[in-house]
Amino acid sequence: xxxxxxxxxxxxxxxxxxxxxxxxxxxxxxxxxxxxxxxxxxxxxxxxxxxxxxxxxxxxxxxxxxxxxxxxxxxxxxxxxxxxxxxxxxxxxxxxxxxxxxxxxxxxxxxxxxxxxxxxxxxxxxxxxxxxxxxxxxxxxxxxxxxxxxxxxxxxxxxxxxxxxxxxxxxxxxxxxxxxxxxxxxxxxxxxxxxxxxxxxxxxxxxxxxxxxxxxxxxxxxxxxxxxxxxxxxxxxxxxxxxxxxxxxxxxxxxxx
Amino acid sequence: xxxxxxxxxxxxxxxxxxxxxxxxxxxxxxxxxxxxxxxxxxxxxxxxxxxxxxxxxxxxxxxxxxxxxxxxxxxxxxxxxxxxxxxxxxxxxxxxxxxxxxxxxxxxxxxxxxxxxxxxxxxxxxxxxxxxxxxxxxxxxxxxxxxxxxxxxxxxxxxxxxxxxxxxxxxxxxxxxxxxxxxxxxxxxxxxxxxxxxxxxxxxxxxxxxxxxxxxxxxxxxxxxxxxxxxxxxxxxxxxxxxxxxxxxxxxxxxxxxxxxxxxxxxxxxxxxxxxxxxxxxxxxxxxxxxxxxxxxxxxxxxxxxxxxxxxxxxxxxxxxxxxxxxxxxxxxxxxxxxxxxxxxxxxxxxxxxxxxxxxxxxxxxxxxxxxxxxxxxxxxxxxxx
Numbered sequence: 001x002x003x004x005x006x007x008x009x010x011x012x013x014x015x016x017x018x019x020x021x022x023x024x025x026x027x028x029x030x031x032x033x034x035x036x037x038x039x040x041x042x043x044x045x046x047x048x049x050x051x052x053x054x055x056x057x058x059x060x061x062x063x064x065x066x067x068x069x070x071x072x073x074x075x076x077x078x079x080x081x082x083x084x085x086x087x088x089x090x091x092x093x094x095x096x097x098x099x100x101x102x103x104x105x106x107x108x109x110x111x112x113x114x115x116x117x118x119x120x121x122x123x124x125x126x127x128x129x130x131x132x133x134x135x136x137x138x139x140x141x142x143x144x145x146x147x148x149x150x151x152x153x154x155x156x157x158x159x160x161x162x163x164x165x166x167x168x169x170x171x172x173x174x175x176x177x178x179x180x181x182x183x184x185x186x187x188x189x190x191x192x193x194x195x196x197x198x199x200x201x202x203x204x205x206x207x208x209x210x211x212x213x214x215x216x217x218x219x220x221x222x223x224x225x226x227x228x229x230x231x232x233x234x235x236x237x238x239x240x241x242x243x244x245x246x247x248x249x250x251x252x253x254x255x256x257x
Numbered sequence: 258x259x260x261x262x263x264x265x266x267x268x269x270x271x272x273x274x275x276x277x278x279x280x281x282x283x284x285x286x287x288x289x290x291x292x293x294x295x296x297x298x299x300x301x302x303x304x305x306x307x308x309x310x311x312x313x314x315x316x317x318x319x320x321x322x323x324x325x326x327x328x329x330x331x332x333x334x335x336x337x338x339x340x341x342x343x344x345x346x347x348x349x350x351x352x353x354x355x356x357x358x359x360x361x362x363x364x365x366x367x368x369x370x371x372x373x374x375x376x377x378x379x380x381x382x383x384x385x386x387x388x389x390x391x392x393x394x395x396x397x398x399x400x401x402x403x404x405x406x407x408x409x410x411x412x413x414x415x416x417x418x419x420x421x422x423x424x425x426x427x428x429x430x431x432x433x434x435x436x437x438x439x440x441x442x443x444x445x446x447x448x449x450x451x452x453x454x455x456x457x458x459x460x461x462x463x464x465x466x467x468x469x470x471x472x473x474x475x476x477x478x479x480x481x482x483x484x485x486x487x488x489x490x491x492x493x494x495x496x497x498x499x500x501x502x503x504x505x506x507x508x509x510x511x512x513x514x515x516x517x518x519x520x521x522x523x524x525x526x527x528x529x530x531x532x533x534x535x536x537x538x539x540x541x542x543x544x545x546x547x548x549x550x551x552x553x554x555x556x557x558x559x560x561x562x563x564x565x566x567x568x569x570x571x572x573x574x575x576x577x578x579x580x581x582x583x584x585x586x587x588x589x590x591x592x593x594x595x596x597x598x599x600x601x602x603x604x605x606x607x608x609x610x611x612x613x614x615x616x617x618x619x620x621x622x623x624x625x626x627x628x629x630x631x632x633x634x635x636x637x638x639x640x641x642x643x
Contacts, residue, residue, distance in 0.1 A: 011398065083267055087266045089263075098258075098261070099258050099261070101261065115261075137439065139347075140348065141347075143339075143348040144351075145343060162333065163340070164333045165331055166273060170438055170440065170441065171438050174265075175265030175594070178270075184332030185332055254258075257595065257596060
């Protein structure tokens with residue numbers, strides 16, 4: 001009986017030692033780990049991360065549905081053929097409150113013809129994309145921090161970290177995310193992060209011929225987008241979900257989904 | 258306002274398909290089987306003694322396969338372990354690794370302690386490689402004296418007490434994964450975890466009944482009509498609770514008649530008419546409820562009772578699988594515009610197709626067959642005591 005007890009004690013000691021060794025392997029930083037952090041290409045870093053907080057404004061009364069923005073986004077970001085980081089919808093509302101909505105090929109090729117039946121009382125185009133929410137459900141559900149918010153308020157996906165579970169796609173209420181079939185990871189609009197961190201505008205804003213799409217910095221006191229946000233009656237998509245989007249719409253319509 | 262059908266351009270695919278249907282089905286069976294075991298250990302239902310060890314082995318067999326559908330679903334399964342190394346604790350999925358590991362540990366310990374006397378006896382009566390195998394399983398400790406077994410029994414009781422909430426958490430949490438998504442009106446309801454948990458319990462019990470009857474029929478388990486009656490009673494009890502929860506969920510949607518009701522009513526009366534209304538409710542819920550209720554209020558002959566129990570259990574398993582389908586697939590059959598819908602037709606041979614789903618559902622049963630070859634479901638110590 002005593003032998004058995006000793007055996008058990010030996011066994012438990014061995015288990016404890018193995019557990020401690022395992023913990024040591026997992027927790028103690030390996031040699032070179034610290035240096036590796038500093039090997040990030042310095043040109044990719046923005047030293048003034050905290051000096052910006054970006055915001056996007058879409059003036060619906062200006063959009064003509066030309067699709068320039070969708071095409072520019074596709075080219076700039078090499079977006080997968082079947083999916084869209086930004087798209088344009090056309091709304092036609094009749095006098096009987098029938099709403100006809102369409103977005104053929106995401107508005108990439110513009111819009112032709114009239115899909116509504118009855119007397120159209122108002123028609124307008126609605127550009128859409130990731131809303132870069134402050135209280136974002138997509139980064140909340142990402143189990144490995146692959147979806148995250150940059151200090152400037154941009155929601156990004158680390159494709160080297162993403163496990164492709166698609167939980168973020170399910171969580172996004174705006175249909176802005178998709179799984180890129182080429183990389184099997186989540187993909188979405190980044191407000192052309194590679195451009196804005198170099199002081200350029202997102203591709204879609206650059207090519208918009210009617211100044212429908214505006215991009216600015218809330219922390220820049222000279223940026224007139226601050227007046228636009230605070231002075232105009234700006235609205236957001238699905239405000240009831242409390243996602244606090246940073247993509248604002250001017251001239252919003254109750255028919256917009 | 259009346260909308261013509263319109264889906265957002267990215268809402269074209271059903272990303273969570275058969276693997277995500279299979280995953281909660283398998284975890285549900287684990288939770289259900291463990292609840293049956295806990296009824297014996299924790300709540301002292303001695304009439305359930307004949308299925309106690311079977312329940313543990315069944316739980317273990319399915320537990321070992323629970324992660325496989327998820328791994329097959331992931332775009333990058335090689336990064337799956339990041340969920341535990343660099344978890345985002347705000348994410349519901351991130352908890353999975355920890356809850357799963359904790360419950361697996363509790364289950365492994367309970368199974369090992371329950372089978373320790375058998376393992377030690379097998380060690381003493383074997384030689385050569387077999388002896389080394391049983392010695393490894395015994396973890397080198399061969400003390401099955403009265404005092405040691407009394408201590409084991411105490412630990413098993415404690416593990417059951419811990420394991421029951423762990424099993425409920427494991428599956429209630431699966432419901433939470435869906436119920437916490439405010440983007441999806443078909444999923445977003447606080448009742449979702451309860452519905453998942455109760456459906457898990459009935460599916461686990463139903464499967465346990467079928468396996469138990471099969472083992473009795475093949476002479477490998479001790480036949481007890483009292484045990485079957487007790488299981489049928491608990492099956493009916495949890496079925497009633499499940500029906501009420503699921504019914505209340507739909508009633509809430511209908512009565513609130515919010516923006517979501519347009520989507521939900523279209524799902525129920527159109528897209529999911531066959532799978533939800535006809536198969537899940539019309540057949541899956543109605544038949545077992547009627548049969549089990551009838552069995553409870555009338556004195557049936559043993560053979561008829563067995564036949565009714567088999568039918569009820571098989572239909573309940575089918576019902577729970579359909580419920581998983583209707584929740585998972587149904588929740589993706591509409592666009593986030595809430596005015597556009599799409600159909601889903603799974604393929605047989607694709608990565609997440611019908612064949613892989615069938616294989617992953619059958620794999621735990623094969624593992625169970627191997628476990629049953631190694632371990633007896635009869636508790637010889639209890640029988641000797643009896």
